[in-house]
Amino acid sequence: MSEQVTPIRRIAGTAVPVRGDDIDTDRIVPARFLKEVTFDNMGEYAFYDARRSEDGSLNDHPFNHYTGANVLVVNENFGCGSSREHAPQALMRWGIEAVVGESFAEIFADNCTSLGVPTVTLPADDVEWIQDRVEEDPDVAVEVDVEDEEVRVGDRTFKADVDPQEREMLLQGIWDTTALMRSNMDLVEEVYERLPYTSGYEE
Amino acid sequence: MSERTLYDKVWDRHAVKELPNGQTQLFVGLHLIHEVTSPQAFGMIEEKDLDVAYPDRTYATTDHIVPTHDLSRPFGDGQAEQMMQELEQNVKEYDIEFFDPDSGKQGIVHVIGPELGLTQPGMTIACGDSHTSTHGAFGNIGIGIGTSQIRDVLATQCIAMTKKDVRRIEWNGSLDTGVYAKDIVLKIIQELGVEGGIGYVYEYAGDTIEELGMEGRMSICNMSIEGGARAGYVNPDEKTYDWLEGREYAPTGDAWERAVEDWRSITSDPDAVYDDVVRFDADSLEPIVTWGINPGQSIGISETVPDPRDMESGDRATAEQALEHMDLEPGQMMKGVDVDVAFLGSCTNSRVSDLREAVRVIERMDGEVADGVRAFVVPGSQGVKRRAEEEGLDRVFESAGFGWRGAGCSMCLGMNPDQLEGRELCASSSNRNFIGRQGSKDGRTVLMSPAMVAAAAIEGEIVDVREVL
Numbered sequence: 129m130s131e132q133v134t135p136i137r138r139i140a141g142t143a144v145p146v147r148g149d150d151i152d153t154d155r156i157v158p159a160r161f162l163k164e165v166t167f168d169n170m171g172e173y174a175f176y177d178a179r180r181s182e183d184g185s186l187n188d189h190p191f192n193h194y195t196g197a198n199v200l201v202v203n204e205n206f207g208c209g210s211s212r213e214h215a216p217q218a219l220m221r222w223g224i225e226a227v228v229g230e231s232f233a234e235i236f237a238d239n240c241t242s243l244g245v246p247t248v249t250l251p252a253d254d255v256e257w258i259q260d261r262v263e264e265d266p267d268v269a270v271e272v273d274v275e276d277e278e279v280r281v282g283d284r285t286f287k288a289d290v291d292p293q294e295r296e297m298l299l300q301g302i303w304d305t306t307a308l309m310r311s312n313m314d315l316v317e318e319v320y321e322r323l324p325y326t327s328g329y330e331e
Numbered sequence: 332m333s334e335r336t337l338y339d340k341v342w343d344r345h346a347v348k349e350l351p352n353g354q355t356q357l358f359v360g361l362h363l364i365h366e367v368t369s370p371q372a373f374g375m376i377e378e379k380d381l382d383v384a385y386p387d388r389t390y391a392t393t394d395h396i397v398p399t400h401d402l403s404r405p406f407g408d409g410q411a412e413q414m415m416q417e418l419e420q421n422v423k424e425y426d427i428e429f430f431d432p433d434s435g436k437q438g439i440v441h442v443i444g445p446e447l448g449l450t451q452p453g454m455t456i457a458c459g460d461s462h463t464s465t466h467g468a469f470g471n472i473g474i475g476i477g478t479s480q481i482r483d484v485l486a487t488q489c490i491a492m493t494k495k496d497v498r499r500i501e502w503n504g505s506l507d508t509g510v511y512a513k514d515i516v517l518k519i520i521q522e523l524g525v526e527g528g529i530g531y532v533y534e535y536a537g538d539t540i541e542e543l544g545m546e547g548r549m550s551i552c553n554m555s556i557e558g559g560a561r562a563g564y565v566n567p568d569e570k571t572y573d574w575l576e577g578r579e580y581a582p583t584g585d586a587w588e589r590a591v592e593d594w595r596s597i598t599s600d601p602d603a604v605y606d607d608v609v610r611f612d613a614d615s616l617e618p619i620v621t622w623g624i625n626p627g628q629s630i631g632i633s634e635t636v637p638d639p640r641d642m643e644s645g646d647r648a649t650a651e652q653a654l655e656h657m658d659l660e661p662g663q664m665m666k667g668v669d670v671d672v673a674f675l676g677s678c679t680n681s682r683v684s685d686l687r688e689a690v691r692v693i694e695r696m697d698g699e700v701a702d703g704v705r706a707f708v709v710p711g712s713q714g715v716k717r718r719a720e721e722e723g724l725d726r727v728f729e730s731a732g733f734g735w736r737g738a739g740c741s742m743c744l745g746m747n748p749d750q751l752e753g754r755e756l757c758a759s760s761s762n763r764n765f766i767g768r769q770g771s772k773d774g775r776t777v778l779m780s781p782a783m784v785a786a787a788a789i790e791g792e793i794v795d796v797r798e799v800l
């Protein structure tokens with residue numbers, strides 16, 4: 129079974145800044161939207177509550193204004209909380225193709241990788257500079273370079289970090305780990321046979 | 332890099348192969364699924380025309396959306412009903428054992444795994460739920476995964492992972508009356524931060540942890556994820572084996588002997604190498620409560636809410652937002668804050684020992700739920716519910732005015748009809764106080780131990796449970 133997908137080297141476009149540390153997955157997609165059995169509509173639910181004011185009307189949340197942006201710029205520990213893949217699914221289906229931030233919760237970053245959405249880290253000052261710049265000029269060109277580990281904003285270039293494994297997966301276009309791991313099923317069977325508990329510790 | 336820890340040993344046993352991207356293909360010994368995060372994964376394998384590789388290693392239950400008061404079908408909520416039907420269809424199609432409400436074994440996935448003896452030392456355990464770390468209390472690697480990874484486990488019984496560093500968190504000393512495992516873990520998160528554990532697996536150790544029962548250890552491992560750590564564990568010991576012996580899925584007879592022998596061999600060696608060690612003193616620990624919107628924003632019950640102006644710039648903005656949301660002022664105490672709802676449940680604290688301790692508080696206070704307070708108890712599983720009823724705990728709760736419900740996640744995340752309304756403030760034994768977590772986007776959550784929740788329900792405000800015990 130071959131499922132090679134196109135490698136992801138760089139993503140160019142415009143950005144949307146969402147400020148704040150520890151933005152959790154409940155805020156990215158409130159739990160009540162998890163009742164849908166497919167991810168199809170998730171894009172509509174990205175930051176659903178955060179985007180609305182008391183009376184239900186849209187407020188000044190960046191997701192209401194930076195429509196068309198494809199790079200999300202966040203601060204520290206973004207995506208903490210539950211393991212729901214609905215969170216990156218919602219962002220991706222809204223239009224996000226890469227996330228740039230100071231740090232990411234692990235499950236969230238893993239979930240992004242399995243969707244082919246790079247999570248790229250930068251020092252706090254650089255992130256804030258980028259957020260300021262994008263707020264000043266929402267049309268400023270932004271490029272996330274996974275290969276060279278850089279983020280370019282207008283005419284400035286920032287050194288960024290991409291997790292080495294994540295980088296490999298994106299560059300080789302092999303984030304479909306199912307296909308990758310299925311080629312080792314004989315070895316899996318060996319481990320299954322060897323582990324004492326899979327047979328209930330029977331001899 | 333760590334060496335000779337339980338994490339290293341269990342990892343090595345389950346490593347299938349190094350993948351071209353540098354990750355390790357890791358065999359998953361026990362895969363648990365529930366209704367919310369699995370349907371999309373089944374959809375994905377169906378789309379690719381794949382089968383479930385090892386259906387005997389996957390078990391299913393339903394917890395997130397099940398109502399806790401009226402289980403008659405179809406469920407009142409059409410979407411919940413559809414989710415349930417999807418799961419029923421998937422387990423049937425792929426021949427997966429399903430603990431549904433009729434089985435008498437249904438409950439929160441992290442409660443029933445240990446309760447049924449499915450969760451054992453030395454395993455790798457994965458579930459599409461971040462609190463899979465709970466299982467680590469039995470000395471295994473419990474990892475929360477996303478839907479694409481569930482697809483991987485279904486199709487290959489493996490996940491692709493990078494090995495983490497190991498931080499040993501040592502607690503020594505003894506806990507004061509009214510101070511619990513929950514306070515230990517809230518303290519860890521307060522000290523190390525909600526992102527402090529990123530890149531780490533936590534090993535909880537020291538005489539305080541050894542003194543705790545298995546249920547307390549589960550509460551601690553449960554909230555590893557709130558501290559940023561993907562997994563957390565306690566080395567198995569006699570208490571672990573005693574707790575597991577005789578449980579439905581635990582080995583028996585000679586197999587049991589062989590199992591225990593094997594489990595002894597996978598504990599961390601005395602000369603194990605850790606990437607980091609942090610020490611805490613249990614003697615000085617007091618009940619902890621949160622004041623903010625993440626589990627790290629907490630204080631001791633005798634302390635006052637901090638002033639954002641005293642914080643570093645990064646923490647300041649979140650703290651200001653938290654105080655505004657919670658409607659609290661710097662310098663005020665959490666003690667005395669009015670509560671509207673008291674929720675006793677969730678995979679952190681819904682086991683028999685939690686309910687017993689809450690009952691002890693109710694009996695000591697000899698009171699009833701305060702006027703205007705909505706209080707209810709949601710046992711973590713049907714098994715817990717039965718045990719509690721055998722002990723008569725339900726009668727104490729009910730005569731004090733607490734609702735006594737069926738098993739499930741309930742108001743931990745408000746996906747079923749149990750939800751906060753408007754700006755209600757909830758004293759909660761759960762694990763997350765994120766904005767909107769309990770079903771209302773304006774609702775407020777204060778995390779605390781089950782004993783503290785019981786006391787708050789009766790006083791109608793947050794109290795220091797040490798004063799009533």
Ligand code: SF4
Nearest residue numbers: 462677678740743744
């Ligand atoms: S009780 Fe809460 S934290 Fe635990 S599995 Fe259910 S929703 Fe998740």
